[in-house]
Each structure stands twice: as structure tokens, then as C-alpha cells.
Amino acid sequence: MIKTESRMAVEAGPHAGTLGTQLDESCYPPDLLQRKPDSSSERAWYQVNTLARQEKLLARLLTAQGIPNCLPLKPQLLTYRGRKTISHVPVISGVVFVYASTEERRRVLEMGAVASIQDVAEQEALPSELMRLTATASEGRAGVNPGSNDTAIGRVDTRRQVAGIKEWAVA
DSSP states (O other), X not given: OOOOOOOOBOOSSTTOXXXXXXXXXXXXXXXXXXXXXXXXXXXXXXXXXXXXXXXXHHHHHHHHTTOOEEOOEEEEEEEETTEEEEEEEESSTTEEEEEEOHHHHHHHHTSTTEEEEEEBSOTTTHHHHHHHXXXXXXXTSOSOOTTOOSSTTTOXXXXXXXXXXXXXXXX
């Protein structure tokens, strides 16, 4: 049997190279959510809805092109053929948050893994909510509490297991 390794090459950009098999962080750059919002900045938060099971691919592509993004991940214990492994899965299925300029937004729309992109209504509140969600998810807790109305991200559509941030964040 021949062992092959498949990696997607990334075209020119500040972070050109090959895409890894695992995301190092939930957000790129790692301090994205701690930054103070700049009112003179042309950047804004967008909710990017991905094609099915394409969240990690899109986050890798965005990171490779130097576009700030956040994909909250949670560890999940899986068993494949009797072997246990920990996989990091998206906390909010089908969604990646992007902090982009108008030009970067256009580039995001042209990526193959994108179904749609929407404006975020609560620009100031989103980073702190994502920070809370990322922190609780990285601790191994679910991060999203079905039925909780404490925070915007806490609201969940239990039928589809989709975080309520979709309704809250989109204008």
C-alpha cells in the first residue's frame, strides 16, 4: 500500500504555504477577540454561513489569506474502529465569523466553501460573546446551553441544535 498525504496549496498572501490538518487556534489572529474596536477602522464583523461540514476548511483558507476569523471549537471524544481520539468540532454548526474589510468580504464570498455572508447587527457585543463561548468550549464544556436566555449565544434552537447567535447576530 502506498501512503500519500494530501494538502492544499495556498496561493500568494501574507500567510502563503500549505494548509495544516488541524487549526491551532479558534481565532486568527489569536488576540482577535481581545482587541479594542477601532471606530475609524473599515472592518466589520460578518457571519459566514458555510456549505455542509466546511467550517474548518473555510477557517484554514481565511487564515492562510490573512483574513481575521473566529471559529469556536470544542473537543469531542470519538471512537473509530475501536480507537478513541479527540476531535475539535465547531460549537456553532455551519458558521464562521469574519472581521473583514469590504475587499476582504468580497474575497470571502468568492471562496468555494461559502453559502452566504450576513452583516452582524451587534458589532460591539459579538467579540465578548465569542470570547465567552470560545473559553467555555475550550474547557470541554458545551459552551451553548439549550434554553438559556442569559446571553445572546446561549439561546439555542433545540430542533436543529443551531446556536441562537444566528438570529441575534444577523441584522
